[in-house]
Amino acid sequence: MRALLMTEPGDARQSQVADVDVPRPGAGEVAIDVAYSGLNFMDVMARRGDPGYAKSWPYRPGLEIAGTVREVGANVVGLAVGDRVAAVPDGGGLAEVAIARAGLTVPVPAEVSLRTAAAVPLGLATAMLLLSEAGRFAPGDSVLVHSASGGIGSALAQLVPLLGGGRLIGTVGRPEKVEVALKSGYDVAIARDEMDADAIRAANEGRGVDVILDPLGTSALALDLDVAATGARIVLFGNASGGALDALPPAGRLIGGNITVTGFSHRGLVAGAPQRVARAIRGTLDLLAGGRLDFPVTELADLTEVPPAHDLLAEGRGAGKYVVRVTG
Ligand SMILES: NC(=O)c1ccc[n+]([C@@H]2O[C@H](COP(=O)([O-])OP(=O)(O)OC[C@H]3O[C@@H](n4cnc5c(N)ncnc54)[C@H](OP(=O)(O)O)[C@@H]3O)[C@@H](O)[C@H]2O)c1
Known part of the structure; x- marks a missing residue:
């Protein structure tokens, strides 16, 4: 599968779309076919090597996704293959398949597009x-x-x-x-x-x-x-x-x-109180589904457009929220 890889701390020159193995979910996790992924400044902080953002190198960035459940790990209840979901992966979200904890994976109401839903879990x-x-x-x-x-x-x-x-x-x-x-x-x-x-x-x-x-x-x-x-x-x-x-x-x-x-x-809440993050994801998805909230996003057409977009954020030249179409 295709995934964005940051080979070492640096800038866009150290980011590339690579062919990597498809990840499988462990217990309590789901694998998600990523339709859209959100871009975030935290990936820029990881890219430039700020302490504590990339766990190891090469680093697979991407912290919010929307797509469909591909595979369910052991001990997961309430989620099934094919469900439309939004989730917070532990990195690796800028890829065709990503892994997320079930507790940080939330169903997306039918009224909400996966494109918009990708801007919800972190943004x-x-x-x-x-x-x-x-x-x-x-x-x-x-x-x-x-x-x-x-x-x-x-x-x-x-x-x-x-x-x-x-x-x-x-x-x-x-x-x-x-x-x-x-x-x-x-x-x-x-x-x-x-x-x-x-x-x-x-x-x-x-x-x-x-x-x-x-x-x-x-x-x-x-x-x-x-x-x-x-x-x-x-x-x-x-x-x-x-x-x-x-x-x-x-x-x-x-x-x-x-x-x-x-x-x-x-990130601190994801580690220590994930249920509060999941509740906020659910709450904002409900507002979007009810038509009370709209969140305009700028769509990038492919993972290859992410490194230059990260440059925009790094240089303080971004405008609004960006999501990238991955397989959607
Ligand atoms: N604590 C959390 O959980 C959490 C979660 C998400 C985001 N954040 C933080 O919220 C901020 C916005 O995040 P975002 O993902 O929505 O990104 P963003 O606003 O799209 O881009 C980051 C913005 O940071 C500002 N900035 C200020 N000093 C900068 C510097 N030295 N270098 C580069 N940019 C600088 C720039 O805007 P201006 O120049 O207009 O100020 C830039 O556009 C970031 O600082 C991010 O780390 C925190």
């Missing part, structure tokens, strides 16, 4: 968990999202209004991405070189922000604290630059401001 599910769990989002809350024009940012642009959010403000790394964020649904988008507390407060009609979703390591944390409303939740969920992380802020600001600073990791 939409992360956006949902950031809001509902880590961010303790409540209707009416204003939300600030850094890296607003990317995959997670565009998922949040769909979910926040659906869940009854107030002002939705995004920041982006390049001026040309302001338009992308606005088109996807942000009320205001600010380029990073113009991003300061005054601009963000002005964007929120003079008020502090209730929920701040920040994948920029700790580089924007001082600003986040500056614009946080009383009772705000700041969720740190990434470290796009891969740089060193600063210490957490002085407790006095947190106590005095009733501010929560919390972390979020999809």
Whole structure:
């Protein structure tokens, strides 16, 4: 079968589509014929060799898929060959066949295309968990999202209004991405070189922000604290630059401001509380099936188009969410 392989840490030159053996499911696992696979910045972090992302080299990337069950391992109940599913594989999802734990494999309702479903297990599910769990989002809350024009940012642009959010403000790394964020649904988008507390407060009609979703390591944390409303939740969920992380802020600001600073990791939940990830996948698939949620994606036609698309993400030039057609 065809699979994307990253031979060693590097860039697109170390990524190639290779012919590899078809994997078989172990106990508690299923093998899935992959119709579509989602692209994610975490595969870029693995590719560039950030510690903890690729377990070994050569590395087989791909962390979210949709397709049909091909083979069921021992002790799996509730899933059968031919079922349409979305799943979180433990890597190896950018391939014609991938293995996932049954507990992280969720049936896809008939109303949802496998193309859209491929953006759910990591992309939409992360956006949902950031809001509902880590961010303790409540209707009416204003939300600030850094890296607003990317995959997670565009998922949040769909979910926040659906869940009854107030002002939705995004920041982006390049001026040309302001338009992308606005088109996807942000009320205001600010380029990073113009991003300061005054601009963000002005964007929120003079008020502090209730929920701040920040994948920029700790580089924007001082600003986040500056614009946080009383009772705000700041969720740190990434470290796009891969740089060193600063210490957490002085407790006095947190106590005095009733501010929560919390972390979020999809990977951490997959390891320690997979049922919460599965629930978020199910919940977002149901919203899509009911027609309440739409999630536009850009489709790549073949696995060979993934390395240049990873380049776009690595250079901060991506726009929205990408999925690749594998066998669909
Ligand atoms: N914790 C979790 O479980 C989890 C799950 C999924 C994603 N994430 C994080 O969420 C962020 C978005 O992920 P995504 O998959 O949707 O990717 P993406 O947004 O499509 O692409 C990554 C974005 O990161 C931003 N960025 C900031 N500093 C960068 C740097 N030094 N190099 C490259 N890009 C940089 C760029 O946007 P701007 O320049 O506009 O900021 C870039 O477009 C990533 O940081 C990712 O690691 C975390």
